[in-house]
Amino acid sequence: MASISSYSKQLRRLWHIHRQFKNTSVPPTVPLRWMNTHRVRSPIQRICSQCCRASYPSRTLATIPKGDQKKDLMFSSDFKPDIDLDFLAQNAEVIADRISHRKGKIDVHEVLKKMKEFQLIQEDVHDVQLRLQTDIDKGLNTKELESMLKEKKNQLDRAQNDFYRIAVAIPNSIHPDVPLTEDADPVLIEEINEKRSFDFPIKGHVELGEDLDIIRLKNLGHTTGHRSYFLKGAGSMLEDALVRFTLDRLIKNHGFKIIKVPDLIKPVVFEACGMRTEGLHTQVYPLSPEYHNSDLWLAGTAEVGIAGYLMNKTIPMAELPLRIAAVSRCYRAETAHSADARGLYRVHQFTKVEMFCVAANESGKESEQIHQELVGIERELFSDLGLHFQILDMPAHDLGAPAYRKFDCEAWMPHRKAYGEVSSTSNCTDFQSRRLHIQYKPSPESQAKYAHTLNGTACAVPRLIIAILENNQQRDGSITIPEPLQPYMDGMREITRPASGKLHFTRL
Structure with missing residues (x-):
């Protein structure tokens, strides 16, 4: 019998999935692991997916992350909106007024809270970077600091994403000729x-x-x-x-x-x-x-x-x-x-x-x-x-x-x-x-x-x-x-x- 390694990539995925189904020691409430690249595209995969769901209706299909791939972020250090943070911090009531006139549901104080959280983590990242550079200059072992810096940067990306997902919806200013009252007609x-x-x-x-x-x-x-x-x-x-x-x-x-x-x-x-x-x-x-x-x-x-x-x-x-x-x-x-x-x-x-x-x-x-x-x-x-x-x-x-x-x-x-x-x-x-x-x-x-x-x-x-x-x-x-x-x-x-x-x- 041919070894599993000789199978096509697609069939190896299906083989691993079926092994999970046969494993009776796994409670049916535990999500079954499904390759992140799968996405149920081919007819064979669709049949397999449908068959598995029919056999285990209470069991969901989870994904296997690729390596230590972090959760997808909408905004990160690679791309983020240019929100005027100084204006936001100094004009919270003005922004709250804009939101109220448009019947918005954004809490400007929650936005400020998220902003302060990511700015504190940003300061931590800067401090760790300085310590790391100092240890590199002294020829010391930096493995622990490098690991800490990586974790801090991941925290910063998540905190920035949480902030910008809210802040991006802060509405624009309003033209002075636009009627502002809640019951105003066009x-x-x-x-x-x-x-x-x-x-x-x-x-x-x-x-x-x-x-x-x-x-x-x-x-x-x-x-x-x-x-x-x-x-x-x-x-x-x-x-x-x-x-x-x-x-x-x-x-x-x-x-x-x-x-x-x-x-x-x-x-x-x-x-x-x-x-x-x-x-x-x-x-x-x-x-x-x-x-x-x-x-x-x-x-x-x-x-x-x-x-x-x-x-x-x-x-x-x-x-x-x-x-x-x-x-x-x-x-x-x-x-x-x-x-x-x-x-x-x-x-x-x-x-x-x-x-x-x-x-x-x-x-x-x-x-x-x-x-x-x-x-x-x-x-x-x-x-x-x-x-x-x-x-x-x-x-x-x-x-x-x-x-x-x-x-x-x-x-x-x-x-x-x-x-x-x-x-x-x-x-x-x-x-x-x-x-x-x-x-x-x-x-x-x-x-x-x-x-x-x-x-x-x-x-x-x-x-x-x-x-x-x-x-x-x-x-x-x-x-x-x-x-x-x-x-x-x-x-x-x-x-x-x-x-x-x-x-x-x-x-x-």
């Missing part, structure tokens, strides 16, 4: 285009889409579950038209550069962008660590990918302001259970065109000017589509942690008899750049400074489809295609009821 900046009146009973986008056979929302339990959808025929063409129309405007009229971003990104980038990956209310989907070796999460917006692309970069002044756009699929764990959740309004995945800008911070006004530019782009896009919408300056309690100021565009959705958000744009000043080390140099000889970052939605496809279908419906149930989109839909002017056996047909 400030109406402008209403654009007239609200259409109808002389016939109107339908919602769900009924319109199903009648025209361009949207499928029912019977998805066996494929995707709720909060998902299929766009068919002219519905799919409408999505493509919206994306291409938006990109053409951004590239040709506003000087944006296009980038394709990954959908799977490490949590440190999410956290640095101000999007929490922990807690009950996170909107981010993780890949299961049971099946995947990497700590990766699905992006809910291209903003995260673009920010990650710029991470650790120093941008020459001549390239600012930097204007970047990206089209991506967005994945979100939406949790609302209101009527808003019906149809396309709140879905788990959708297509979006995102704008991302990087501005200098010489006068302190550059990012505010870019912010107004982004609002103007959104105004132009939605106005040309013929939508009636309003622009709102959002109050502090509606700001996310990174936003210094945020403007929302809300389009009128007749069937809902209400406005619905179709885009937002935020000025994040140096919140993200400090956490991701995005800097610029005013001149080649000068010291690098933290840039300001901004982001805005140019086209959130499902919300715009809702607004277009409901506002452009005709008495016979057909939909008039907005004129700017017609060239992107082969000249089609209307979406009409489908003929029998066909997805749809359109009227030229």
Whole structure:
């Protein structure tokens, strides 16, 4: 019989696992050790895993750490946000006030406690390093001090990680014109285009889409579950038209550069962008660590990918302001259970065109000017589509942690008899750049400074489809295609009821 060493690496793993199952001396409550590199990928491994679980349902699979590999840390000495520790220590009440205005749940005193803990360990590391250097100079045995230093550094990494995981969520400062009271309503900046009146009973986008056979929302339990959808025929063409129309405007009229971003990104980038990956209310989907070796999460917006692309970069002044756009699929764990959740309004995945800008911070006004530019782009896009919408300056309690100021565009959705958000744009000043080390140099000889970052939605496809279908419906149930989109839909002017056996047909 061949020895175990002659087996393939995969089979040797399985052999060791089965030996554990056969060991009756191990209580069933003790986790079985599972190789860290396994992740249940191959069919053989999956069968083995399922078989073991079936035989021992109360027993879990644990991992074998590689050597003395320490627990994965989100933040460590290799990468950590540049949080202004002096400002934090001296302005605890100011920061607590920021948190309260945004309905945050961070305890600033807990943050200060964590900061002091890691600073004390930092001092211990420094002391041990000095002692070690002294003993090296004297030619003494340093083995004990080297072991102590290694342990202290591990403690420091863990303490720093504990601190930064909390501190990274401390919110940005707030623009002085933003309403601060807890019950403050958004400030109406402008209403654009007239609200259409109808002389016939109107339908919602769900009924319109199903009648025209361009949207499928029912019977998805066996494929995707709720909060998902299929766009068919002219519905799919409408999505493509919206994306291409938006990109053409951004590239040709506003000087944006296009980038394709990954959908799977490490949590440190999410956290640095101000999007929490922990807690009950996170909107981010993780890949299961049971099946995947990497700590990766699905992006809910291209903003995260673009920010990650710029991470650790120093941008020459001549390239600012930097204007970047990206089209991506967005994945979100939406949790609302209101009527808003019906149809396309709140879905788990959708297509979006995102704008991302990087501005200098010489006068302190550059990012505010870019912010107004982004609002103007959104105004132009939605106005040309013929939508009636309003622009709102959002109050502090509606700001996310990174936003210094945020403007929302809300389009009128007749069937809902209400406005619905179709885009937002935020000025994040140096919140993200400090956490991701995005800097610029005013001149080649000068010291690098933290840039300001901004982001805005140019086209959130499902919300715009809702607004277009409901506002452009005709008495016979057909939909008039907005004129700017017609060239992107082969000249089609209307979406009409489908003929029998066909997805749809359109009227030229």
